[in-house]
Amino acid sequence: MPDRSPLPRRALLLGGAALLAGSPAAAQQQTLQAVASFSIIGDMLREVGGDRVEVTTIVGPDQxxxxxxxTPSNAKAVAAAKVLVVNGLGFEGWIERLARAAPFKGTRIVLTDGIAKPLQLDASGKSGHKHAHDAPDPHTWQDIANGRLYVRNIVAGLAAADPASADAYRQRGADYDRRLAGLDDWVRSQIATVPADKRKVITGHDAFQYFAKAYGVEFLAPIGISTDQEPSAQQVAALIRQMQREHIKAVFIENMSNPKLVEQIARDAGGAVGPSLYVDALSKPGGPADTYEKMFRHNVPALVAGMLKN
Ligand SMILES: [Zn+2]
Incomplete structure (x- = not known):
């Protein structure tokens, strides 16, 4: 492992500095302490950081x-971190208060920086969400092209926070980016196996706008981009009528939200509930979607199988 050779020397130097400074904590600074706001970007941060970055994730799998x-332990982790990695575009509504309260004094990396034109919320009013209608949709990672931008932002942010390891972050980032480019091609080839007029899916909340635009699938959801609203009876009835009219059978629940409403809609409209989709959170380690890449490898075949029944 030739790229690891600088580390022991650096640790020795730090150890010496710690002795001089009388601070044993400085001897443990070989790894960069980083906090990721939620599981998907925690995984991406690990991919780029490797064993040079110790990642703590605030919102974990299936949450x-x-x-x-x-929680208070989240605040403690944020206060100790040199790097805080967030999605942005309002996805983590609680992050500002947490960063202020901690307080966080390091480098913040906002992964949606550089997304020129975020998609906007569906302004049809069907969603009944609490945001203003000109608010951006934050679920940008569902388009792998944006995931690759996240990787570039992580590489740049880590390299700035830890210049001694910048080359290693760039190398790991480049390897990861190549895999994501291949994943993007694979998603397109899978969706292409479904006739165009069958590419329609019902999901629990409106988290797939970016996937829809990138890969050519229409998603319909009874609630909007956040999960904190209940749809009205009229909204649900309209969705069921549309499913019957357009022969939409592909219905999916999400790993991190309550499946009851979507299951009811599937029953009423004669649809079939497919496997859980991983949307805003990964599965637990060892589960079917415990990385960003495996999330697509799980979701896309499930979507394809569902749509072929439409
Ligand atoms: Zn969401």
Missing amino acids: DAHTYQP
């Missing part, structure tokens, strides 16, 4: 970041 309530 809903929209409605998350930070």
Whole structure:
């Protein structure tokens, strides 16, 4: 492992400095302490950081970041971190208060920086969400092209926070980016196996706008981009009528939200509930979607199988 050779020397130097400074904590500074706001970007941060970065994730597997309530131990981790990695575009509504309260004094990396034109919320009013209608949709990672931008932002942010390891971050970032480019091609080839007029899916909340635009699938959801709203009876009835009219059978629940409403809609409209989709959170380690890449490898075949029944 030739790229690891600088580390022991650096550790020795730091150890010496710690002795001089009388601070044993400085001897443990070989790894960069980083906090990621939720599981998907925690995984991306690990991919780029490797063993040079110690990642703490605030909103873990199968948890809903929209409605998350930070804990005192989250504040402790944020206060100790040199790097805080967030999605941005309003996805983590609780992050500002947490960063202020901690307080966070390091480098913040906002992964949606550089997305020129974020998609906007559906302004049809069907969603009944609490945001203003000109608010951006934050679920940008569902388009792998944006995931690759996230990787570039992580590489740049880590390299700035830890210049001694910048080359290693760039190398790991380049390897990861190549895999994501291949993943993007694979998603397109899978969707292409479904006839164009069958590419329609019902999901629990409106988290797939970016996927829809990138890969040519129409998603319909009873609620909007956040999970903290209940749809009205009229909204649900309209969705069921549309499913019957357009022969939409592909219905999916999400790993991090309550499946009851979507299951009811599937029953009423004669649809079939497919496997859980991983949307705003990964599965637990060892589960079917415990990385960003595996999330697509799980979701896309499930979507394809569902759409072929439409
Ligand atoms: Zn969401």
